[in-house]
Amino acid sequence: MTEEEIYERLNEVFQDVFDDDTIEVDDLTTADDIDDWDSLEHINLIAAVEEEFGIKFKMGEVSTMKDVGEMVDIILSRI
Amino acid sequence: MVFADLFFLYIFLPACLLFYFVGKNIKYKNAVLIVFSLVFYAWGEPAVVLLLILSTIVNWLLGLAIDKHREDKLGKLAVAGSLVYSLGMLVIFKYLGFIVENLNLILPIDIPVPNITLPIGISFYTFQIISYILDCYWDQVKVQKNYYKFLLFVSLFPQLIAGPIVRYSVIEQEIDNRKTTIADLSEGSCRFMIGLAKKVILANNLWSIVETFFGQDISALSVFGTWYTVVVYAMYVYFDFSGYSDMAIGLGRIFGFHFNENFNHPFICRNIAEFWQRWHISLGSFFRDYLLYVPIAGKRRKYLNLFLVWFSTGLWHGASWNYIIWGLYFGTFILIEQLVGKKRMKAIPTVVTHIYSKLIIIIGFGIFYFEDFSQLGNFFKNLIGANGNALSDTIAATSLVNNCFLIAASVLACFPVSQVVNKLVDKNSNTVAVGQALKVVYCLGLLVICTLLLVDATSNPFLYFRF
Numbered sequence: 001m002t003e004e005e006i007y008e009r010l011n012e013v014f015q016d017v018f019d020d021d022t023i024e025v026d027d028l029t030t031a032d033d034i035d036d037w038d039s040l041e042h043i044n045l046i047a048a049v050e051e052e053f054g055i056k057f058k059m060g061e062v063s064t065m066k067d068v069g070e071m072v073d074i075i076l077s078r079i
Numbered sequence: 080m081v082f083a084d085l086f087f088l089y090i091f092l093p094a095c096l097l098f099y100f101v102g103k104n105i106k107y108k109n110a111v112l113i114v115f116s117l118v119f120y121a122w123g124e125p126a127v128v129l130l131l132i133l134s135t136i137v138n139w140l141l142g143l144a145i146d147k148h149r150e151d152k153l154g155k156l157a158v159a160g161s162l163v164y165s166l167g168m169l170v171i172f173k174y175l176g177f178i179v180e181n182l183n184l185i186l187p188i189d190i191p192v193p194n195i196t197l198p199i200g201i202s203f204y205t206f207q208i209i210s211y212i213l214d215c216y217w218d219q220v221k222v223q224k225n226y227y228k229f230l231l232f233v234s235l236f237p238q239l240i241a242g243p244i245v246r247y248s249v250i251e252q253e254i255d256n257r258k259t260t261i262a263d264l265s266e267g268s269c270r271f272m273i274g275l276a277k278k279v280i281l282a283n284n285l286w287s288i289v290e291t292f293f294g295q296d297i298s299a300l301s302v303f304g305t306w307y308t309v310v311v312y313a314m315y316v317y318f319d320f321s322g323y324s325d326m327a328i329g330l331g332r333i334f335g336f337h338f339n340e341n342f343n344h345p346f347i348c349r350n351i352a353e354f355w356q357r358w359h360i361s362l363g364s365f366f367r368d369y370l371l372y373v374p375i376a377g378k379r380r381k382y383l384n385l386f387l388v389w390f391s392t393g394l395w396h397g398a399s400w401n402y403i404i405w406g407l408y409f410g411t412f413i414l415i416e417q418l419v420g421k422k423r424m425k426a427i428p429t430v431v432t433h434i435y436s437k438l439i440i441i442i443g444f445g446i447f448y449f450e451d452f453s454q455l456g457n458f459f460k461n462l463i464g465a466n467g468n469a470l471s472d473t474i475a476a477t478s479l480v481n482n483c484f485l486i487a488a489s490v491l492a493c494f495p496v497s498q499v500v501n502k503l504v505d506k507n508s509n510t511v512a513v514g515q516a517l518k519v520v521y522c523l524g525l526l527v528i529c530t531l532l533l534v535d536a537t538s539n540p541f542l543y544f545r546f
Contacts, residue, residue, distance in 0.1 A: 040384075040385065042372075043380060043381045047380060059373060059374055060217030061217075062372040063369070063371075063372050
């Protein structure tokens with residue numbers, strides 16, 4: 001899977017989780033950019049991303065990832 | 080030893096500052112801070128300092144092991160060992176009596192309840208150690224190879240006994256490389272004196288009111304008396320705790336450390352989630368970063384994680400069911416707000432959200448206060464007059480009238496007044512110098528008043544003996 005494809009699929013996951021079709025994520029997107037992305041919604045997001053890509057994040061990764069770019073790096077290293 | 084104490088203010092602190100600033104070398108300065116921190120902690124209860132030192136040795140060694148065996152099983156084992164040690168210490172020293180009491184209640188046994196004195200500050204420094212170990216394991220900080228620097232991080236007396244819970248990453252650089260500028264010195268001192276004033280002028284006097292009404296059987300207390308006292312109690316806890324945090328942050332600044340903020344005017348919040356982003360921030364962010372994302376399988380994961388965080392938040396505050404209920408009470412409202420959704424919450428008129436959040440918070444403080452369930456039950460009944468109690472009584476009304484200046488000053492101090500004043504002063508360059516001079520006079524004035532009040536202190540409670 002290329003990075004581009006990952007972003008495409010990730011975008012759908014974000015739109016789905018936050019129920020907002022206008023969301024467009026890139027590597028620099030952070031929780032500050034999406035209104036509903038708080039610490040609790042982060043759990044739902046992580047669960048949805050894990051299901052979409054068939055991977056598991058480590059707890060340390062979930063706690064410390066700073067932007068979508070870091071999330072994509074982890075996904076790339078797992079698939 | 081505590082900060083709001085004449086011995087600390089006029090002997091311990093000046094001696095510490097003298098030894099600290101007389102030398103230039105950072106190793107010397109760190110040594111001074113370690114020695115004074117250990118003396119500060121050992122004051123009154125010398126034995127518990129050994130437990131603190133043991134905890135730092137064990138976890139420093141485990142930190143080294145984590146760094147060396149990051150990729151293999153030994154690293155994981157070291158993390159597990161550290162968590163078992165830290166949580167084990169908390170269980171033994173803080174929760175054992177509570178656990179045994181409850182076991183005796185549900186099982187047909189009668190184990191003698193151990194009477195263990197809680198080592199002061201153990202909940203704060205243990206959490207600092209846990210955050211260091213997990214940050215090391217998650218590669219967020221470099222392991223500290225020097226034991227004394229690790230000991231300094233854990234034992235640093237400004238934050239040792241009543242927080243904030245300082246993350247290692249916050250002071251990692253400053254342990255080796257810091258200097259106190261004139262701005263640090265003046266802002267740190269002012270911050271300390273403002274914190275001291277919150278504690279000595281406001282909190283101690285508010286506590287006298289709380290004791291008068293809640294310090295006895297409350298079943299006959301009027302509806303007004305109950306509401307009045309619980310509001311006073313909420314302000315008491317806020318000024319006591321945030322005052323301690325101000326003093327810690329101010330002292331840190333004086334020594335060149337920049338700790339994170341711990342309170343951000345919590346009572347101006349519009350909902351419960353926001354309250355917890357403004358109240359005891361270092362504890363909330365600890366649970367968010369180190370507990371909220373514990374992997375739990377299943378579709379209900381979010382709710383189980385939320386439950387775990389708020390159960391733990393309650394339990395952290397003390398080994399008693401009322402604290403657990405208090406934590407879960409807040410967790411429930413956060414869940415409700417989550418289900419309502421941010422957009423709909425925003426659409427509710429501000430007046431309504433302010434009334435809703437203040438009501439929930441103030442009633443929450445009642446749950447926090449009453450460890451005894453029959454008293455807590457009376458408290459709830461009293462709030463709505465279901466106890467057959469009067470609507471008002473002259474003693475409570477007289478107390479409000481007599482303390483009207485204290486209450487008015489306290490309510491005012493819940494708002495970000497100083498920020499507004501600072502903004503006004505900074506706008507005009509002519510007033511900056513005058514503003515600075517006035518601030519110094521104001522802070523020194525506060526120190527004089529606090530000293531006079533401490534000389535004559537009849538009420539100077541220490542809130543943190545259960546933390």
